[in-house]
Structure formats: structure tokens, C-alpha cells
Amino acid sequence: MDMTDRRQFVTALAGLPLAHSALSPSAPDVSAAPSRPIQAAKPHIVVVGAGAFGGWTALSLLRAGARVTLLDAYGAGNSRASSGGETRVIRGVYNGKATYIDMVARALVLWKEAESRWQRRFYHRTGALWMFEGSDDAFARTSVAPMKARGLPLRELALAEAARLYPQVRFDGVRTAWLEQDAGFLLARASCEAVREAVVREGGDYRVAQVRPVASPGGRMARVGLSSGGTLSADTFVFACGPWMGRLFPQVIGDRVRATRQEVFFFGPPAGSTQWDDPQFPCWVNFGEHLMYGIPGNERRGFKVADDTPGSIVDPDTLDRVVTPASLSAARALLKRRFPGLAAAPVVETRVCQYESSTDGDFIVDRHPTLENVFLLGGGSGHGFKMGPAFGEHAAAVVQGRVPVLPMFALKRLANPSAAPTTRKA
Ligand SMILES: Cc1cc2nc3c(=O)[nH]c(=O)nc-3n(C[C@H](O)[C@H](O)[C@H](O)COP(=O)(O)OP(=O)(O)OC[C@H]3O[C@@H](n4cnc5c(N)ncnc54)[C@H](O)[C@@H]3O)c2cc1C
Numbered sequence: 001m002d003m004t005d006r007r008q009f010v011t012a013l014a015g016l017p018l019a020h021s022a023l024s025p026s027a028p029d030v031s032a033a034p035s036r037p038i039q040a041a042k043p044h045i046v047v048v049g050a051g052a053f054g055g056w057t058a059l060s061l062l063r064a065g066a067r068v069t070l071l072d073a074y075g076a077g078n079s080r081a082s083s084g085g086e087t088r089v090i091r092g093v094y095n096g097k098a099t100y101i102d103m104v105a106r107a108l109v110l111w112k113e114a115e116s117r118w119q120r121r122f123y124h125r126t127g128a129l130w131m132f133e134g135s136d137d138a139f140a141r142t143s144v145a146p147m148k149a150r151g152l153p154l155r156e157l158a159l160a161e162a163a164r165l166y167p168q169v170r171f172d173g174v175r176t177a178w179l180e181q182d183a184g185f186l187l188a189r190a191s192c193e194a195v196r197e198a199v200v201r202e203g204g205d206y207r208v209a210q211v212r213p214v215a216s217p218g219g220r221m222a223r224v225g226l227s228s229g230g231t232l233s234a235d236t237f238v239f240a241c242g243p244w245m246g247r248l249f250p251q252v253i254g255d256r257v258r259a260t261r262q263e264v265f266f267f268g269p270p271a272g273s274t275q276w277d278d279p280q281f282p283c284w285v286n287f288g289e290h291l292m293y294g295i296p297g298n299e300r301r302g303f304k305v306a307d308d309t310p311g312s313i314v315d316p317d318t319l320d321r322v323v324t325p326a327s328l329s330a331a332r333a334l335l336k337r338r339f340p341g342l343a344a345a346p347v348v349e350t351r352v353c354q355y356e357s358s359t360d361g362d363f364i365v366d367r368h369p370t371l372e373n374v375f376l377l378g379g380g381s382g383h384g385f386k387m388g389p390a391f392g393e394h395a396a397a398v399v400q401g402r403v404p405v406l407p408m409f410a411l412k413r414l415a416n417p418s419a420a421p422t423t424r425k426a
Contacts, residue, residue: 042067045399046224046234048211050076051083052188052385053377054240055195056392057399061238062204064396069232070199073210077192080316082242082356083385084189085264087295087304089283090386091128091183092152096142099408100383103390105150108182110389114191118198122191126296127282128183129166131174131338139287140178153181166282168275170340173288183283185295188385195388213239213248213374221371238399240377243316243356245364249376252369256414257379259354261311261319263327266302267335268348276303276342292334302348303339305331308382314354321352355382359419363387365395365409375399376411 043066047058050072058070077083090108094100111123130140140154147154155178157165162177171177200206210227223233241248243259269276277297285293291308307330328347336343358364358379368374377395384391397403407413 043236044069044234045236045238046071046211046232047238047240048072048224049240049242049244049377050196050206051081051192051240051242052388053242053380053391053395054238055192055199056388057238057240057377057395058199058204058392059195059202060389060392060396061399062199062202064400066400068199068204069234070196070204070206071209071211071226071232072206073208073227075208076196077189079321080319081192082354082380083192085351085353086188086190086301087185087298088188088385089128089183089285089293089295090123090186091180091283091285092147092150093128093130093140093143093154093178093180093183093285095139096146098146099406100387101143101146101150101152103387103394105152106393107387107390108152110393111186114194114198114389118194120190120194122187122194123184124186124278124298125182125184126278128180129162129169129282129284130178130180131169131171131284131286132176132178133173133286133288135175137176137178137287140176147180155179168281168339168341169284170338173337179282185278185283185298186386191388211239213237216371219370219372221368221374236373236375236399238375238377238395240395242378242380243354245356245376245378249368252411253364253376253378255359255417256411257356257358257364258310259314259316260357261314262306262353262355262382263311263323264304264306264351264353265323265328265331265347266304266349266351267331267342267345268302269297269342269345276339286334286338288334290330292331303342303345305334307331310355310357310382316354319352319354323350323352355380356384357381359414359416362413363391363409364411364414365391365398366405366411367398369411 045061045066046069047054048071050070058068062068074080092101092104144154157177157179159171163171212225214223214225221237223231225231245257246253274280281296283295295304297303358381361381364379365377
């Protein structure tokens with residue numbers, strides 16, 4: 001991953017043509033006039049979607065010298081978005097995939113930088129306990145060397161040591177265990193909102209509106225339609241609409257990104273107990289018949305348990321977010337087997353979210369194939385949140401022509417739209 005340093009980024013930006021479009025002051029185009037004279041010559045970039053991908057991309061574009069308007073139909077980190085909910089895991093174990101391990105290392109630096117700049121805490125370094133029930137632990141083992149090269153520690157734990165460190169866990173059936181010290185969890189919706197606030201504070205424009213791409217002859221998009229009325233014109237349009245991407249671009253994306261139902265349970269530990277909470281317990285991943293994972297109790301919320309297997313295809317607008325008995329049984333069965341102290345713990349909260357899974361589980365950061373000023377970002381596939389700041393930095397560099405599109409994030413690799421959606425197990 002060619003992560004651009006900010007100085008080079010701004011220098012390169014200075015060399016780009018400043019094709020600022022004339023903004024019609026008359027209705028129905030509702031493009032705001034630049035709020036400061038210094039912004040008048042800047043290219044205007046509209047970013048649609050204020051989730052982890054769109055929000056951080058908007059902020060990076062702004063810091064790299066663009067004039068940015070960020071729009072979201074329901075608001076940053078809303079309950080329908082894939083970035084909604086309270087927490088997400090950050091981990092560097094990535095099946096040995098160097099691009100993602102690079103991105104995680106960079107994201108960790110940028111999360112910490114954001115925390116220090118905004119005086120807020122998003123990253124909780126709990127560590128992650130990886131447990132493999134089968135003999136194949138390549139997902140962790142192949143990550144050791146690339147993680148080490150990027151300063152991310154990962155070590156195999158003898159099962160006796162694992163049992164001593166985590167007496168809460170029953171390791172029956174676990175063949176190998178690994179400890180990733182710098183893994184942890186991030187505050188999800190809180191950080192989306194903090195990014196949105198930073199966009200506004202640093203001179204960007206933010207509006208709640210549903211955006212409709214407008215048919216654009218001539219190889220460029222001139223404007224988009226807004227649910228609030230009128231249209232918005234700009235030089236460049238970036239769509240980061242998570243699980244909505246297939247619907248917004250049925251020809252170009254369509255089933256290449258599918259919104260799949262994912263159910264999350266929070267179990268309540270016994271009164272007076274802190275052994276299942278941050279910092280006493282780590283994030284954990286259990287590779288068994290299904291990949292199950294979870295986050296220790298935090299913010300007085302319960303012990304989180306979820307199944308990574310992509311569920312049925314859903315509509316993120318109209319989905320009733322009520323969990324199913326089958327998912328609850330699967331979560332409880334894992335508790336009984338792996339975390340017996342919580343076997344009878346009550347469900348204290350639930351969430352139904354959706355992954356926005358690409359057919360190979362990799363992200364999309366690419367230019368629209370026929371509209372040269374439109375960029376499409378997405379395919380987080382159940383593992384994109386942690387990358388937010390590094391993803392935004394990379395996506396902004398692609399949008400501004402500073403780095404080429406990476407083949408693994410290119411649209412054309414997703415040739416077979418009928419392939420089943422894949423997630424982090426990829
Ligand atoms: C249950 C669950 C657990 C996960 N666990 C992890 C994890 O542990 N670690 C991790 O790194 N990742 C995890 N992920 C994945 C991660 O959360 C997503 O990859 C990431 O949040 C995707 O962000 P996004 O910005 O692409 O999409 P979204 O967050 O969905 O943002 C898209 C935004 O676009 C807006 N929008 C859509 N259409 C329009 C329109 N027409 N006009 C205007 N706005 C529009 C929406 O309102 C939304 O806010 C998980 C996801 C889920 C659902």
C-alpha cells in the first residue's frame with residue numbers, strides 16, 4: 001500500500017487542474033457558495049455517505065486541499081449504516097495479507113493521532129485472543145511475519161499458558177491459541193460523529209439528505225439530486241454508501257456488493273463481576289465450524305458475541321432489526337462451550353446490522369468505469385471499520401490522482417456478480 005505522506009499529497013494536489021465548476025446561484029441547484037474566499041479556487045468534491053469510509057475520506061480530502069460537501073441520508077454512524085452500533089474490533093491478523101496489515105498499522109497510527117487531536121478516546125487496547133479449533137491456523141500463522149515487520153506483535157500461546165492467562169475460557173477443542181497484544185476495540189458511532197464534526201470544524205459542509213445520481217451524458221456526472229429538493233453540482237463525486245452501493249449503481253456494482261443480515265448479542269455478566277469486561281478480558285475470535293467473535297463488556301454494556309457468516313440478503317432501509325431464535329441458540333451454544341461462566345447469562349441487548357460484502361471480501365476503491373469524475377468506495381465486507389482513517393487517506397489519494405487504483409480494490413476484479421458474498425475469512 002502506497003500510503004502518501006501529507007506533504008507529498010498537498011504538493012501533488014497543487015499540480016492538479018483546478019476545474020472548479022460554476023455554481024448556479026439560482027434554484028434548483030443547491031450547491032453552497034464557498035464559505036471562505038480562500039476556498040473559491042478549490043475543486044469541489046461531494047462525498048455521499050458519512051460512515052467509516054465516506055467520513056474519513058471526506059476529512060482526508062479536506063485536509064489535502066479540496067472543498068468538500070459530505071452528505072448522508074440518515075446521519076453519520078446511524079443505526080441502519082454498517083458503521084452503526086457501539087464497537088468494532090481492530091486487529092492486524094489478516095490471513096497474511098500484507099496490504100491489509102499495512103493498512104491496520106497505518107490506521108492505528110491515525111486513530112491515535114485523531115484521539116490526541118480531538119482529546120477523545122476511541123481505541124481500547126484489550127488485545128485479541130485467537131482460538132483455532134481445527135488444525136489450520138494459517139489465518140494467524142501467516143500474519144506473524146508481516147505483522148512483525150510493521151511492529152504489531154502476535155505470538156502463539158501454549159494452551160496451558162492461555163488457560164492461565166484467561167481462566168474464564170474453556171479451551172476444550174482448541175488446537176492452537178494466539179495472542180495479539182495491540183488488538184482491541186474502537187468506538188464506532190461515536191467516532192463517525194467525531195469525524196463528521198471534524199469535517200465541519202475544518203471547513204467542510206455537511207448535510208442530511210438522500211442523494212440520487214442523475215443521468216449524466218458525456219462521461220461525467222454534473223450533479224446529483226437531493227431528497228431535500230434540487231440538485232447539487234460539483235467537480236467530483238465520491239459515493240461511499242456501504243450496503244446501498246449495489247442499489248445506487250445497479251449496473252456497475254449490483255450484486256457485487258450485497259447487504260447481508262448480521263445479528264449481534266450482548267450477554268449480561270453476573271452482578272459485581274468485572275472479569276468479562278475491558279480491561280480484564282480481551283477481544284476474541286473462535287475459528288470453529290463458524291467464525292464467531294466478540295468484544296469484552298465496555299461502557300456498561302454486556303459481553304458481545306457475533307457470527308461472521310454472511311446471513312440472508314436484506315434491505316438496509318426497511319429491515320426490521322429483530323434478532324432470530326436460531327442466531328441466539330448459536331451464540332448461547334458457543335458461550336456454553338467456550339465461556340461457561342456466561343452459559344446462563346441473560347441477553348441484555350441485541351443488534352441487527354448488515355455487512356456490505358463484496359464477492360471476494362476485498363474493498364472497492366475505484367473510479368466509475370464510464371463517469372470519469374465519479375469514484376466508488378465500499379465493499380467493507382465485515383472488516384472495514386478499523387481501517388477508516390487509513391482507508392480515507394488512501395481513497396483521497398486515489399480520488400486526487402496521487403496514487404493509482406490498487407488491483408485488489410479495482411472494480412474489474414469483481415467479474416462474477418453471482419459469486420456468494422465473502423467476509424473476513426477470505
Ligand atoms: C455487525 C457488524 C460487525 C462488524 N464488525 C467489524 C469489526 O469488528 N471490525 C471492523 O473493522 N469492521 C467491522 N464491521 C464492518 C464495518 O463496520 C464496515 O465495513 C464499515 O462500517 C463500512 O462503512 P461504510 O462507510 O462503507 O458503510 P456505512 O457505514 O453503511 O455508511 C454508508 C452511509 O451511506 C449513507 N447512504 C447510503 N445511501 C445514501 C444515499 N443515497 N444518499 C445519502 N447517503 C446515503 C448511509 O446512511 C450510511 O451512513 C462490522 C460490520 C457489522 C455490520
